[in-house]
Amino acid sequence: MLRGDITKAIRDAVMTELAEVGYGRLSIEAVARRAGVGKTAIYRRWSNKLEMVLEIVSDVAGRSVPLPDTGSFAGDLQLLLMIVGKALQHRIASQIIPDLMAEASRNPQIAETLQKALRTHQQAVGDKLIGQAVARGELPAGTDPDLAVDLLLGPLYWRLAVARTPLPDDYLDKMIVAVTAALKAAN
Amino acid sequence: MLRGDITKAIRDAVMTELAEVGYGRLSIEAVARRAGVGKTAIYRRWSNKLEMVLEIVSDVAGRSVPLPDTGSFAGDLQLLLMIVGKALQHRIASQIIPDLMAEASRNPQIAETLQKALRTHQQAVGDKLIGQAVARGELPAGTDPDLAVDLLLGPLYWRLAVARTPLPDDYLDKMIVAVTAALKAAN
DNA sequence: CCAGGACGTAACGGTTGCGTTCCGCCGTTC
DNA sequence: GAACGGCGGAACGCAACCGTTACGTCCTGG
Numbered sequence: 001m002l003r004g005d006i007t008k009a010i011r012d013a014v015m016t017e018l019a020e021v022g023y024g025r026l027s028i029e030a031v032a033r034r035a036g037v038g039k040t041a042i043y044r045r046w047s048n049k050l051e052m053v054l055e056i057v058s059d060v061a062g063r064s065v066p067l068p069d070t071g072s073f074a075g076d077l078q079l080l081l082m083i084v085g086k087a088l089q090h091r092i093a094s095q096i097i098p099d100l101m102a103e104a105s106r107n108p109q110i111a112e113t114l115q116k117a118l119r120t121h122q123q124a125v126g127d128k129l130i131g132q133a134v135a136r137g138e139l140p141a142g143t144d145p146d147l148a149v150d151l152l153l154g155p156l157y158w159r160l161a162v163a164r165t166p167l168p169d170d171y172l173d174k175m176i177v178a179v180t181a182a183l184k185a186a187n
Numbered sequence: 188m189l190r191g192d193i194t195k196a197i198r199d200a201v202m203t204e205l206a207e208v209g210y211g212r213l214s215i216e217a218v219a220r221r222a223g224v225g226k227t228a229i230y231r232r233w234s235n236k237l238e239m240v241l242e243i244v245s246d247v248a249g250r251s252v253p254l255p256d257t258g259s260f261a262g263d264l265q266l267l268l269m270i271v272g273k274a275l276q277h278r279i280a281s282q283i284i285p286d287l288m289a290e291a292s293r294n295p296q297i298a299e300t301l302q303k304a305l306r307t308h309q310q311a312v313g314d315k316l317i318g319q320a321v322a323r324g325e326l327p328a329g330t331d332p333d334l335a336v337d338l339l340l341g342p343l344y345w346r347l348a349v350a351r352t353p354l355p356d357d358y359l360d361k362m363i364v365a366v367t368a369a370l371k372a373a374n
Numbered sequence: 375c376c377a378g379g380a381c382g383t384a385a386c387g388g389t390t391g392c393g394t395t396c397c398g399c400c401g402t403t404c
Numbered sequence: 405g406a407a408c409g410g411c412g413g414a415a416c417g418c419a420a421c422c423g424t425t426a427c428g429t430c431c432t433g434g
Contacts, residue, residue, distance in 0.1 A: 001432090003380065022289060024211025027421055038382040043423070099289040101349055102209060105282050111351075118350065146352070147342075147361055151369075154345030155337040162288055162344060163305065164298075165333070174334055174373050181372030182338075182365035188402090190410065214391055225412040230393070 002045060009035040010042060014056050019095035023053060023103045023110075054113050057100065061117035067125055073133035077176050080129060081156060085167065088160040098161050123149055130183075139183055151182050189232060196222040197229060201243050206282035210240060210290045210297075241300050244287065248304035254312055260320035264363050267316060268343060272354060275347040285348050310336055317370075326370055338369050 013035035017026055028049055032039045046052035068079040087093050104111035126149035133139040155175060159165055200222035204213055215236055219226045233239035255266040274280050291298035313336035320326040342362060346352055 001380080003431095006381080020293070022211050022293065024209050028423085029421055032382095036382095038384095039423085040383090040425095041381065044380075048423085095289070095292050098285060098292070102282075102286040102289045105285070105351070106207070106209065144361070147358065147365070150342040150346045150350075150362075151365055154343070155334075155341030157345050157349060158341030159337045163337075164292070171334065174331070175337075178334070178338055178369035178373035182369035185368030186361050186365035188410075193411080215393085216391060219412095223412095225414095226393085227395095227413090228411065231410075235393085 006035075006037055006041055007045065009037060010045070011056050011059075013037075014053065015060070015092055015096065018053065018057075018099070019092045022099045026053065028052075050107070050109060054109060057096075058113045058117065061114070065121055065125060067128050069128075069132060073129070073136065073138040074176060074180065076129050076132065077152070077179065078172065080125065080152070081172050081176065084153065085156055085160065085172065088157065089167075094161055094164075126152060143183060143186065147186055148183055151179055151186070155179070193222075193224055193228055194232065196224060197232070198243050200224075201240065202247070202279055202283065205240070205244075205286070206279045209286045213240065215239075237294070237296060241296060244283075245300045245304060248301070249307075252308055252312060254315050256319060260316070260323065260325040261363060261367065263316050263319065264339070264366065265359070267312065267339070268359050268363065271340065272343055272347065272359065275344065276354075281348055281351075313339060330370060330373065334373055335370055338366055338373070342366070
């Protein structure tokens, strides 16, 4: 039986290593070194680097995000942006996500895994959020969920993951106002 | 005297190779192979991989984008989004940019180079665009240029470079309406 | 108390890439 | 027509990493 503590150490090491050097330069040997583990322990669990990373990442990414339902669209939106903002400001996430996104454009398996994670619940969150708002009459009925998700997450992702500029205190509030107006206007 | 056609071949090869395998796995040998050139020709021009990539990329990124001034904010915005959208849909750009962005989080020199490129004219474009609109009275005077740039570029970048979803025909139009409303509301 | 198995270590041969060096070729320049 | 210099090609020693194997240790279950 494989030892759970070893598996955990390897998983942690992969995430850290992924954040530090990226997928392209990730090496099994470095993972083993960091985990304080023999290479054999890794090859006993996964057959190569891609399989290992996919399994570990999709496991982490698959942990479902609690869907907000605060009773009002503004509340839902604020909660969602705070959650996403928090996540994107975590060092590991902010390094790994853009890296894997870039890698996904070259590797269909990574792309599929990330798309699944993205579509499955991130966009589901958006759908639910928009659906609730439409049902409450806070947004027009024809609101395009795809466009809405872009308008919701795009600016925050851009600022935190691309431009890597810190968030001023009132930034999220302003953004909520702006995005709400955008969605109402987008019909 | 170094031969210009050789230099050009190397520059092209670097961009292509960068798009195909990313910075992390870029190798001088592969560049030389692709350019049909000896390694010596490369080392005669740059002393290592980082220096080579930085020089080439910042050269490409430094080519200034024509600042839109169509007379109206909606027109400026449409033009800007079309230009950016076009650029982000180019295969090479859409591969290289996210890749280098991810790499920038690990390499200060890359980060600085990209920040310079981003700040220098991409954000300048935003500033000018917002400034013109404010001067024309199309946007309130207190409009925050930083937030505005996020709201402008974030959704498009998210959709094209992150989610990698194609743009429906009327998407940009909808987005222009939405973003305009967002900026007016953001005061 | 013994067998099995997961473990770390070490080494294997093979590949890739680094940055450097030397060579012979060839087009310019004078 | 000779000197110069950039060129491609080949090889260098070195390092990292691949995926695999053999070995000896230790823990655990029966």
